[in-house]
Amino acid sequence: MAAESAKELRALGEAIRAGRKTLGLSQEDFAERCDVHRTYVGQVERGEKNISFTNVLRIARAIGQKPSVLLGKAGL
Amino acid sequence: MAAESAKELRALGEAIRAGRKTLGLSQEDFAERCDVHRTYVGQVERGEKNISFTNVLRIARAIGQKPSVLLGKAGL
Numbered sequence: 001m002a003a004e005s006a007k008e009l010r011a012l013g014e015a016i017r018a019g020r021k022t023l024g025l026s027q028e029d030f031a032e033r034c035d036v037h038r039t040y041v042g043q044v045e046r047g048e049k050n051i052s053f054t055n056v057l058r059i060a061r062a063i064g065q066k067p068s069v070l071l072g073k074a075g076l
Numbered sequence: 077m078a079a080e081s082a083k084e085l086r087a088l089g090e091a092i093r094a095g096r097k098t099l100g101l102s103q104e105d106f107a108e109r110c111d112v113h114r115t116y117v118g119q120v121e122r123g124e125k126n127i128s129f130t131n132v133l134r135i136a137r138a139i140g141q142k143p144s145v146l147l148g149k150a151g152l
Contacts, residue, residue, distance in 0.1 A: 005130040012129065053088065053127045054081040057152070067152045071144035076133070 008076055010047030012056070015074035017045040019063035034062040084152055086123030088132070091150035093121040095139035110138040 020030045020041075027045070031038040036055065043049045044059070051059075060067040096106045096117075103121070107114040112131065119125045120135070127135075136143040 002130075005133060008133055009129065051129045053085065053129060053132055054078075056129055056132075057081060057084055066147075068144045068147035068150075071142075071147060074144075076143045 005050075006047065008074075009050065011074040011076060012051070012071070013045040013047040015070055016059055016063070018073070019059075019065060019070065020045075023063065030062065034059055081126075082123065084150075085126065087150040087152060088127070088147070089121040089123040091146055092135055092139070094149065095135075095141060095146065096121075099139065106138065110135055 020027070023030070025033065027041045028038045031041045034041070034055075035058070040049065044051050044055075056070070057067050060070045063070065065073070096103070099106070101109065103117045104114045107117045110117070110131075112134070116125065120127050120131075132146070133143050136146045139146065141149070
């Protein structure tokens with residue numbers, strides 16, 4: 001994966017982690033809210049996953065942010 | 077795929093198509109600019125592909141819009 005993309009995935013992951021922490025949720029509780037596996041949340045937060053667009057939408061919904069706002073918070 | 081996600085993918089596809097048309101590019105020329113296959117551009121524009129996040133970034137870059145702006149134009 002291009003270095004640029006890896007950096008952007010990490011930025012998205014950090015914005016997702018910040019959103020999760022605002023909700024005061026553990027990765028496990030947040031995974032349940034998103035209906036994804038707990039380890040997937042950890043991987044996405046660390047920028048290790050080339051997450052699908054529909055999962056970005058699902059996670060943004062679970063955080064309670066518009067996807068465009070979540071990306072803006074990630075500086076994207 | 078959930079109906080909601082299908083609707084959102086179509087909205088993203090329409091915003092990408094509008095961006096491409098603003099550049100006055102054919103799907104073929106735009107695919108070359110994005111370094112993806114021509115048929116992939118058509119599928120994404122029709123909302124038929126659960127596009128990866130890094131490809132959303134790549135396409136936004138090719139359009140010359142921030143990814144958060146592209147999503148905003150898609151109403152997401």
